[in-house]
């Protein structure tokens with residue numbers, strides 16, 4: 676499983692543009708899934724190019740939630756590739772074109788070893804990827820709260836990695852059973868999360884590649 680951060684508030688590879696927003700490419704079991712699309716389509720496509728990611732090779736776009744910093748790059752991406760499925764929470768509306776949209780309002784399998792929590796708290800879904808070690812959870816902004824997200828994801832296996840935006844999260848003991856913690860994007864308390872889990876914390880940012 677390979678996860679590449681394309682768009683983030685910070686850049687891990689200095690040749691990539693940093694900007695408020697989030698997007699990542701998930702490569703797993705021969706599937707290429709774009710998780711969110713950042714704020715600005717030009718930056719999204721420019722960073723993809725620098726990372727040698729071909730938009731044509733992506734089959735699915737997983738939208739965590741409708742906020743502009745996760746969906747702003749979608750129309751620019753669709754101009755490069757319309758032959759995709761959009762996997763969206765029901766609260767994300769306004770895609771009127773010829774693209775296939777699937778809505779997820781409850782936890783379920785998307786394809787082999789790939790699951791969604793479904794929309795939680797009326798706003799956001801998280802992506803869950805299962806391998807031998809357990810579940811890798813990719814989150815957008817974690818608006819429903821990390822505790823709730825981990826609880827829902829646990830029905831698919833034991834969560835061991837959590838990657839994405841943690842927003843205002845500060846209930847640090849909730850993370851104790853995870854092995855990999857990578858808090859990026861909108862996370863307000865990165866410093867405290869690092870201090871609590873120095874051995875589990877993994878630095879993120881645009882250009883960071885996780886091989887799990």
Ligand SMILES: [Zn+2]
Pocket residue numbers: 740742816818
């Ligand atoms: Zn948000």
Ligand SMILES: [Zn+2]
Pocket residue numbers: 696697742744745815816840860861
């Ligand atoms: Zn966000």
